Amino acid sequence: MRKRIVYASSLLLAGSLLLSACSGESASPADPGTGTSVGDPSGEAPAATNLLTEKIPASDISKLPQTAVQRTDTVIVGLTDPSGSFTPYFSQSGYDGNVASLLYTSLISSDAEGLPVADYAESYDVSEDGLTYTFHLPEKGTFSDGSPLTSEDVAFTWTLLHDKAYDGDTDITLMKVKGGLAYKEGKADSIEGINIIDPYTISVTLEEPNATALLNLGGNVLSKAYYGKDYKFGELTYLQKLHSAPLGNGPYILEKFLPGQEVRFTANEHYLKGKPSVERFIYKTSQGDTWQFLETGEVDLASYTATQENIDKLKGLGYVDILPYTPSTYGYFQLNLENEQMKEKEVRQAITYGLNRQAIYVDANQGAGEVANIPAAPISWSYTEEGINPYEYNPEKAKELLDAAGWTVGGDGIREKDGKKLSIHYLGSKSPATDIFIAVAKENFAEIGIDFQPEVFADFNALVSKVESKDYDMAAFSTPMLRDPSEGVIQFIDGSLPGYDNPKVKELYAKGLATVDTEERKAVYQELYQILNDELPVIFTFYRKSVYANNGRLENVSISPYQGIAQSLPEWKIEQ
Structure with a gap:
């Protein structure tokens, strides 16, 4: 039995603070959103007559609080406090996954329709029988420390997830990789279906077709040199000391985690798609009222239930863009x-x-x-x-x-x-x-x-x-x-x-x-x-049904129903 309570692949917002997508994480607390005003909770409230369907741009950016104006290279977003386990596939909560989603970029992601599309991988091929998937990696790709990301790292990641000691949230055995079960049971020294073709090309063969293979096998990649240095089959406890010091290939690097306060990130100069324009990103994890944080400029983005009352209140602020969102x-x-x-x-x-x-x-x-x-x-x-x-x-x-x-x-x-x-x-x-x-x-x-x-x-x-x-x-x-x-x-x-x-x-x-x-x-x-x-x-x-409000100086903000802010964050810019 794996340790998770329920399956989850990427996390929903909780308490009106944004969560971005991350594969294979735990569930979040249920909360239809904050900032809602009701009278008798068991009675009927007026129905919304004009739920938002298109973006409403900021009407008066001059009203932006000075706290936000003074931040010229930093974006702050609220997040429920994570546990500190930031290695993909080993997160203790979905909030850990939100942190990991900024530190790692998966080989394959989802487009606007929820269909698989190459992300970190340059391209992929699927055999006619639907059993063999070949991933083509970028030759200039690296991890955040500048070390190369190669087929060896992908093979190590798939192998680690097949280890009998792995008890995280990702059950790769559901993919039925050829020879995967034999490895998990200790009957083979390697996984037959994993084939390293060259340093930047790797294939994996399944025992039967699986409609989710691209998304599940094309997930985050762990560095073999970093996470696999002490790897021995059946013994994964050594990884625990690495979870709070992750090494990824995503747009940001973890700078510091202050439990109950914030998670600090800095832009990754080795990021494949170019160093993000926003130099610093902070997940604010301290407790407080989301409306107050937005009104004082302490956060640059927050979400609210899409009531007309909330939309009108956000419009009244003047300095926020308002985005409709249905996850x-x-x-x-x-x-x-x-x-x-x-x-x-x-x-x-x-x-x-x-x-x-x-x-x-x-x-x-x-x-x-x-x-x-x-x-x-x-x-x-x-x-x-x-x-x-x-x-x-x-x-x-x-x-x-x-x-x-x-x-x-x-x-x-x-x-x-x-x-x-x-x-x-x-x-x-x-x-x-x-x-x-x-x-x-x-x-x-x-x-x-x-x-x-x-x-x-x-x-x-x-x-x-x-x-x-x-x-x-x-x-x-x-x-x-x-x-x-x-x-x-x-x-x-x-x-x-x-x-x-x-x-x-x-x-x-x-x-x-x-x-x-x-x-x-x-x-x-x-x-x-x-x-x-x-x-x-x-x-x-x-x-x-939600709306997001972001500091009107932020450009290129979009929220994916499948990946949250993680997909667009590297493109964000702060208009000076």
């Missing part, structure tokens, strides 16, 4: 399926019917959100509503399901079964959105006879530790930015959710990877989504 993510409640009450599908369905998700995620955000019912975002080509139960708020239906499952109402109004009360120990991250959820959930669950016990964490890593200890019933998370539909469902098939094992789901997952034909894959995912929508191994919550 390829979904929110959900992770359930402890090893707890008796959560094992029952009827209970999970009753919880979903009995919770007014429309009020929490849509009405309270003035329409800047959408209720989720499947593990794919509406911007995904795999998204469907056909055959999907919307689980509209229906407390009477919830009561019927609980009655049928044998949960009877006790004298105190709480349901009981076999001498045990129906109680939900909920874990969430501290935020205004969590406050709204708790207020509504307490009322909703009391009505259907469920005892609701919320526990809120200011520190995301503490929440993760609590989930790992299995001392919970329900915990709020959001997925990372999902590059491919398979990434939205992998947590249901790879053991990330203890207590859930459906052979049919696994069969469909494999079928969805076995072809690159989009229409064929759509049909597979439609069937898969219908099963997950019925069984609810997690409870789907919301899709986000």
Whole structure:
């Protein structure tokens, strides 16, 4: 079993502070955004009438606070405090992944449609049978210390991820590289399917086609000289001392990490695409109000729920550009399926019917959100509503399901079964959105006879530790930015959710990877989504609609729904 709680490939924003994309990281806390104003959280709020669809440029840059004006070579963006493990594939949280995404550039990335495109690699080839992938590396490519990046480094990275001692978030065995399993089991000294053709050309052969091979094999590259100097099969503990001192090939170099304060970066003069124009970048990790940070000029970019109220307030500042943003993510409640009450599908369905998700995620955000019912975002080509139960708020239906499952109402109004009360120990991250959820959930669950016990964490890593200890019933998370539909469902098939094992789901997952034909894959995912929508191994919550506001002096800012700020950051410039 790998150590992760859930699968994630790149991280969603939390607490209105920007997270950029990074492959293979943990989930982030669920939070539809801050800066939202609501009255009665269980009542209806006015719907947004003019959600933003195009960029609104700054109207009066002269209003920019002096704190920001004085920064001529530095950009500051907010981020929830990372743990300090910044080596790709070994991150302890998605926030570590945000740091790593600036330090490393992957061989392959995603375009605006979510399809693979060469990034650090110059090009790639795929054999006619779809089994062999050849990557062509740039001859002038280097790591940030000036050492060359070659095929040897790519081969080392793939080999390391096949090591039996590797317990990080990336399960490369799902790619079924020829000879990969034999190496992992110690039956071979090398991996048969990895072929170094020359110093800048490398191929990898799979046992069967996989639609995500380019994205998953074309990830970040680890320096063999740095990370592999002490490598011995089955022994990876030596890497721990390197995680806080990463060596990458990305646009920035880690200068210093000050826990609870900031992560400092400097531009990489050896970056393949040219040294970034912005000399210094800082992730501000200290706690505080995002609106205040933006209004005082302490941060240059922040995100907010896309309510009309928030958009109007941002317009009033005058000195920020406003960008609409819909990420390829979904929110959900992770359930402890090893707890008796959560094992029952009827209970999970009753919880979903009995919770007014429309009020929490849509009405309270003035329409800047959408209720989720499947593990794919509406911007995904795999998204469907056909055959999907919307689980509209229906407390009477919830009561019927609980009655049928044998949960009877006790004298105190709480349901009981076999001498045990129906109680939900909920874990969430501290935020205004969590406050709204708790207020509504307490009322909703009391009505259907469920005892609701919320526990809120200011520190995301503490929440993760609590989930790992299995001392919970329900915990709020959001997925990372999902590059491919398979990434939205992998947590249901790879053991990330203890207590859930459906052979049919696994069969469909494999079928969805076995072809690159989009229409064929759509049909597979439609069937898969219908099963997950019925069984609810997690409870789907919301899709986000956000806006980003950035210092109007910043040029070339764009936010990828698949890679966040990491893709455009090297092109940012500060207009003087």
